[in-house]
Amino acid sequence: MSVDLSSLEPYLPELLSGRPLAVLTGAGVSVESGLPTFRGPGGLWEGHRPEELATQDAFTKDPVKVWRWYEWRRSLVRDARPNDAHLALARIERLLPRSTVVTQNVDGLHRAAGQHNLVELHGSLHRTRCTQDGAVRPAPPGPFPQIPPRCPTCTALLRPDVVWFGERLPEKDWRAAETAVSDCAVLLVVGTSSVVAPASTLALVAARSGARLFEINPEATPVAPLAEGVFRTTASEALRAIADALSGRAARS
Numbered sequence: 001m002s003v004d005l006s007s008l009e010p011y012l013p014e015l016l017s018g019r020p021l022a023v024l025t026g027a028g029v030s031v032e033s034g035l036p037t038f039r040g041p042g043g044l045w046e047g048h049r050p051e052e053l054a055t056q057d058a059f060t061k062d063p064v065k066v067w068r069w070y071e072w073r074r075s076l077v078r079d080a081r082p083n084d085a086h087l088a089l090a091r092i093e094r095l096l097p098r099s100t101v102v103t104q105n106v107d108g109l110h111r112a113a114g115q116h117n118l119v120e121l122h123g124s125l126h127r128t129r130c131t132q133d134g135a136v137r138p139a140p141p142g143p144f145p146q147i148p149p150r151c152p153t154c155t156a157l158l159r160p161d162v163v164w165f166g167e168r169l170p171e172k173d174w175r176a177a178e179t180a181v182s183d184c185a186v187l188l189v190v191g192t193s194s195v196v197a198p199a200s201t202l203a204l205v206a207a208r209s210g211a212r213l214f215e216i217n218p219e220a221t222p223v224a225p226l227a228e229g230v231f232r233t234t235a236s237e238a239l240r241a242i243a244d245a246l247s248g249r250a251a252r253s
């Protein structure tokens, strides 16, 4: 299926001439790698909503239950590979060195695809944080030998190094995200329902700063009314088409 890029085409020359591109991604970008979104089918775990598990309260009450959920998510991510959407974004970065991907995903697939200018706003499933001293360490590639895992130095509980509902985003990452969307000429909003704040406010920040917004999502979201163009298709279809259009133009110029 070919994607009609006519709404975006007028902005490609300025991107190729060095104006910055920002891309905000959500769980939809990893669907084609076999990872469920939170709100779509398969987003529930043993009847629980993520909002009941991804909180400090849930962890305090039942760390074993929360860790079992994260172990399930880590097992899905272990088997997942970057899909054409992640790979197209890495290709776009090579064509547009001033592009930045801001992701809400914690699966590490953008990095695995070779993305360098990357802000992982909600942390990573591939790291743990000690609940006592805050030390951040890589998680083992396989399952933890014991659940809940404990800090190898002080034996306190470890938690996943991710941002839970109700927690503040790390200041440095939030500032990097705000800078990327305020400075960009074009923001692509890809595979996010745009309902989880504060990440959902980044589109507004971009629009207020004069960026052109484009939404890539099979479903309409609250971002659509702000967008100059919408691509109602999958992340891989649309991003492959954009990467192809950019490399075609780059080769001709």
Ligand code: NAD
Binding pocket: 025, 026, 027, 028, 029, 030, 031, 032, 035, 036, 037, 038, 039, 040, 104, 105, 106, 107, 108, 122, 190, 191, 192, 193, 194, 195, 196, 216, 217, 218, 219, 221, 233, 234, 235, 236
């Ligand atoms: P969400 O579940 O709220 O929304 C996913 C969006 O993706 C929906 O709008 C859906 O229409 C769209 N979508 C589905 N298939 C798509 C496809 N093939 N191409 C493009 N779009 C597609 O997810 P969200 O907006 O990222 O929001 C919330 C939270 O979910 C984030 O905090 C994130 O950390 C977390 N999350 C992350 C992962 C992951 O790391 N892979 C997985 C599930 C949830």
